[in-house]
Amino acid sequence: MTDVSEIPRTDLVLHVNGAGHRIRVDPRTTLLDVLREHLGLTGAKKGCDHGQCGACTVLLDGRRVNSCLALAVAHQDAEILTIEGLADGERLHPVQEAFLERDAYQCGYCTPGQICSAVGMLAEARAEGTELDADEIRERMSGNLCRCGAYVNIVDAIGDVAAGG
Amino acid sequence: MRPLTYERAGDAGAARAALAQHGRGARYLAGGTNLVDLMKLGVEAPTHLVDVRHLPYDRIDDTEDGGLRIGATVTNNALAADARVRESYPVLSQALLAGASGQLRNLATVGGNLLQRTRCAYFQDVTKPCNKRDPGTGCPAREGDHRNLAILGHSEACVATHPSDMAVALVALGATVHVLGDTGEREIAMPGLHRLPGDEPQRDTVLAPGELITAVQLPGLGRLGVRSHYRKVRDRASYAFAVVSIAAAVDVAADGTIADCRIAFGGLAHVPWRAEAAEARLRGAPATEASFAAAAAADAELAAARPLRDNGFKVPLARNLLVRTLVELSEGTEGAAR
Numbered sequence A: 001m002t003d004v005s006e007i008p009r010t011d012l013v014l015h016v017n018g019a020g021h022r023i024r025v026d027p028r029t030t031l032l033d034v035l036r037e038h039l040g041l042t043g044a045k046k047g048c049d050h051g052q053c054g055a056c057t058v059l060l061d062g063r064r065v066n067s068c069l070a071l072a073v074a075h076q077d078a079e080i081l082t083i084e085g086l087a088d089g090e091r092l093h094p095v096q097e098a099f100l101e102r103d104a105y106q107c108g109y110c111t112p113g114q115i116c117s118a119v120g121m122l123a124e125a126r127a128e129g130t131e132l133d134a135d136e137i138r139e140r141m142s143g144n145l146c147r148c149g150a151y152v153n154i155v156d157a158i159g160d161v162a163a164g165g
Numbered sequence B: 001m002r003p004l005t006y007e008r009a010g011d012a013g014a015a016r017a018a019l020a021q022h023g024r025g026a027r028y029l030a031g032g033t034n035l036v037d038l039m040k041l042g043v044e045a046p047t048h049l050v051d052v053r054h055l056p057y058d059r060i061d062d063t064e065d066g067g068l069r070i071g072a073t074v075t076n077n078a079l080a081a082d083a084r085v086r087e088s089y090p091v092l093s094q095a096l097l098a099g100a101s102g103q104l105r106n107l108a109t110v111g112g113n114l115l116q117r118t119r120c121a122y123f124q125d126v127t128k129p130c131n132k133r134d135p136g137t138g139c140p141a142r143e144g145d146h147r148n149l150a151i152l153g154h155s156e157a158c159v160a161t162h163p164s165d166m167a168v169a170l171v172a173l174g175a176t177v178h179v180l181g182d183t184g185e186r187e188i189a190m191p192g193l194h195r196l197p198g199d200e201p202q203r204d205t206v207l208a209p210g211e212l213i214t215a216v217q218l219p220g221l222g223r224l225g226v227r228s229h230y231r232k233v234r235d236r237a238s239y240a241f242a243v244v245s246i247a248a249a250v251d252v253a254a255d256g257t258i259a260d261c262r263i264a265f266g267g268l269a270h271v272p273w274r275a276e277a278a279e280a281r282l283r284g285a286p287a288t289e290a291s292f293a294a295a296a297a298a299d300a301e302l303a304a305a306r307p308l309r310d311n312g313f314k315v316p317l318a319r320n321l322l323v324r325t326l327v328e329l330s331e332g333t334e335g336a337a338r
């Protein structure tokens, strides 16, 4: 066993939801664990911890990523946006609104990841100039699993935003 | 758990020096989507990480021969979305988009994708023996779960497959990998980067310790590149590794004969598998289903397949995939079914 006091720790600064945070962690710590355990931001969920479910999805400089496979120490220069930072004060993000409107969840465990992923995905499609139909949305959202099977409403909710509704 | 230190390299020289200085426990870190995963599984236990994501290799540049030079840290999504790639090498864009998920592709890089390790379940489970992870301990996959493993080029020691979709497209396109090592830069023509397992399955590639991938270069292929396509057969419709996949390109001349073609398979071997015998047979032949079927049947390499107990289905699957993909490419209907 390694004595915990011998584990090298690193000081790092992370920019999350517009605020800087200084923390001291083992360099092995993932961004997901930093968010949840050091910063108290428990919106991003730990589903599989292996990149397979998308529950941990956050936005790094606007791009969606799995925070469970990203080492926090490697992303100190990024603007990190989590579900907690998506709303503009009391005003929900359009994707959040659409999920409410369409009832796009049951237990809600996958929802923060679904919403962050959808925000990133919509930006990707916009940048490429790709029109999003239901099939295209399903394919592009395939990195987000929903154990409750709320897919039909999730796709509808994202479709509403894509169509500007 | 062994302690770990981290540093970010500003240039290639510093990256290489840092890796050398920290010895055998040091690893380059790019997107981390494979390495961090393997660290959690206990398969990898590095003592020092050298982050290469900030090296100045994040560009895709035009080359003089009409090709592209793709930096090693370009992300899989950025590469797939590049207009030049989509236009001139659709097979590459399609292969990337067929792999992993949108979130993973935003982290994953070209260099890391090429060097990702096998998805063989025993390799990923440290409670099991595995010659690739722990040389000399044996290969439980040979008699165990190998439905998704190799039918070509495997050895007594290891029957694993290479999991990358991108690499299959790069092999079909005749890409060159640029690496930086102790003796300076060298170029490795695909499929030469990856190696068959032989009796050293722990070595996936021909790279020497510390060699750094800096770029991947695509030759200008004109019409052949434009007429290219990737098709992947998997157990789920999306977000799964290939059971068998094919990257193909066909240029049909005005007289209806095949001017040139490229064929590579994924999911069949420890390396992305270029089907050169089938290509040679097709050049100059009429672009008809009969030619494609004859080439598939006669392909010396597929004919030499040595399936294991539970993966014989991959042989006809690969043949059918070849015929269907080439028929559609020569008819221009390949976009119809994904």
Ligand SMILES: Cc1cc2nc3c(=O)[nH]c(=O)nc-3n(C[C@H](O)[C@H](O)[C@H](O)COP(=O)(O)OP(=O)(O)OC[C@H]3O[C@@H](n4cnc5c(N)ncnc54)[C@H](O)[C@@H]3O)c2cc1C
Binding pocket: A050, A051, A052, B027, B028, B029, B030, B031, B032, B033, B034, B035, B036, B037, B052, B072, B076, B098, B099, B100, B101, B104, B107, B108, B109, B110, B111, B112, B113, B114, B115, B116, B163, B164, B165, B166, B211, B212, B213, B214, B239, B240, B241, B242
């Ligand atoms: C759930 C899941 C599903 C996936 N599905 C697919 C799929 O369907 N198809 C597919 O092809 N892939 C798939 N992948 C794998 C994914 O594509 C790879 O993990 C990714 O491409 C690796 O890139 P990276 O930059 O994250 O590499 P890292 O994890 O950072 O590195 C991987 C290896 O490459 C080395 N390395 C990185 N860059 C360099 C360099 N420049 N020079 C030398 N060495 C370097 C590292 O030391 C490490 O050994 C999947 C992964 C997950 C987690």
Ligand code: SF4
Binding pocket: B118, B120, B121, B122, B123, B129, B130, B131, B132, B133, B138, B139, B140, B141, B142, B149, B157, B158, B159, B160, B201
């Ligand atoms: S096939 Fe290769 S990777 Fe899988 S258990 Fe055997 S030696 Fe290990």
Ligand code: FES
Binding pocket: A045, A046, A047, A048, A049, A050, A051, A052, A053, A054, A055, A056, A057, A066, A067, A068, A069
């Ligand atoms: S927790 Fe990250 S993908 Fe499942």
Ligand code: FES
Binding pocket: A104, A105, A106, A107, A108, A109, A110, A111, A145, A146, A147, A148, A149, A150
């Ligand atoms: S709503 Fe329960 S997992 Fe998706």
